[in-house]
Amino acid sequence: MRGRGLLRGIDLSTPRAAGAVVVELAGAGLLVSPCLSRPTTVRLLPPLVSTEAELAEAFRILDAAVTVAERDRPPGAD
Secondary structure, three states: OEEEOOEEEEEOOOHHHHHHHHHHHHHOOOOOEEOOOOOOEEEEOOOOOOOHHHHHHHHHHHHHHHHHHHHOOOOOOO
8 A cells, every 4th residue: 555645556466456446346335546557556535524434434345345356366366
């Protein structure tokens, strides 16, 4: 994870994993932005007026999405 303040980029192992995370997050109602210049990165851009409770929920959703993407990764995929 890298970034400054609430603007963060999460680097994943492959573009496929990043895409899977974006799809999982959208399905859970959390909108993120894929990074066009780096297809393995998912950008988090929460509103500046986010509450701590909203951020905690967003990170819970993010953790679940990454877990699902990792679980559904094809065998031998790196």
